[in-house]
Amino acid sequence: xxxxxxxxxxxxxxxxxxxxxxxxxxxxxxxxxxxxxxxxxxxxxxxxxxxxxxxxxxxxxxxxxxxxxxxxxxxxxxxxxxxxxxxxxxxxxxxxxxxxxxxxxxxxxxxxxxxxxxxxxxxxxxxxxxxxxxxxxxxxxxxxxxxxxxxxxxxxxxxxxxxxxxxxxxxxxxxxxxxxxxxxxxxxxxxxxxxxxxxxxxxxxxxxxxxxxxxxxxxxxxxxxxxxxxxxxxxxxxxxxxxxxxxxxxxxxxxxxxx
Numbered sequence: 001x002x003x004x005x006x007x008x009x010x011x012x013x014x015x016x017x018x019x020x021x022x023x024x025x026x027x028x029x030x031x032x033x034x035x036x037x038x039x040x041x042x043x044x045x046x047x048x049x050x051x052x053x054x055x056x057x058x059x060x061x062x063x064x065x066x067x068x069x070x071x072x073x074x075x076x077x078x079x080x081x082x083x084x085x086x087x088x089x090x091x092x093x094x095x096x097x098x099x100x101x102x103x104x105x106x107x108x109x110x111x112x113x114x115x116x117x118x119x120x121x122x123x124x125x126x127x128x129x130x131x132x133x134x135x136x137x138x139x140x141x142x143x144x145x146x147x148x149x150x151x152x153x154x155x156x157x158x159x160x161x162x163x164x165x166x167x168x169x170x171x172x173x174x175x176x177x178x179x180x181x182x183x184x185x186x187x188x189x190x191x192x193x194x195x196x197x198x199x200x201x202x203x204x205x206x207x208x209x210x211x212x213x214x215x216x217x218x219x220x221x222x223x224x225x226x227x228x229x230x231x232x233x234x235x236x237x238x239x240x241x242x243x244x245x246x247x248x249x250x251x252x253x254x255x256x257x258x259x
Contacts, residue, residue: 041159059089125156
């Protein structure tokens with residue numbers, strides 16, 4: 001760890017700043033991590049770490065030792081390259097992985113979440129945390145999709161974006177993939193006649209979850225074999241999509257004897 005960067009004009013600093021933009025991340029297939037828990041989970045999940053730019057005054061070098069090649073930077077450089085308000089003293093550069101349907105392996109009786117054009121990174125991150133905690137088989141992300149390597153997805157997922165089985169594909173490809181495997185699509189809709197708590201969720205199922213602004217598209221609603229409603233007792237007529245995902249998932253887990 002003998003290298004040290006002190007100039008904001010250093011080409012490596014400019015590269016790090018470019019990776020704040022989605023277009024650069026997708027073009028270079030690289031992204032940034034600046035939380036220790038997120039970095040540790042990325043490494044544990046097999047993500048390739050290119051380098052860790054750290055400030056010795058702000059992070060204990062031993063805490064990141066062994067997680068990737070280290071490059072010292074000055075406090076002013078760290079302040080420039082980090083995107084968190086409560087920076088943890090480093091920024092790591094990692095390589096993206098591919099997320100294709102063909103790479104997924106699911107159980108004989110799968111429980112799957114489908115994020116149908118979810119737009120907010122924080123919602124996708126929260127859904128990933130639910131998927132991880134509940135042990136779902138996979139989370140499928142329909143295009144147009146949130147950037148999986150958006151800093152807010154990584155942060156709000158607490159690093160589970162690196163461990164949850166994921167695939168990103170066109171909606172039609174996802175629906176075909178589910179049909180080929182005999183997975184029943186389920187949509188949660190406010191006006192549905194059947195209550196979530198009256199439904200049998202013990203078989204192979206995939207919950208379809210849409211954007212908060214306008215919910216599931218007509219195409220996704222038509223593809224769902226079952227429409228369910230979550231009982232609403234107050235004035236609100238809908239829930240945050242990540243909260244909906246958690247309620248649906250854990251009811252299925254409960255019915256399957258998981259709690």
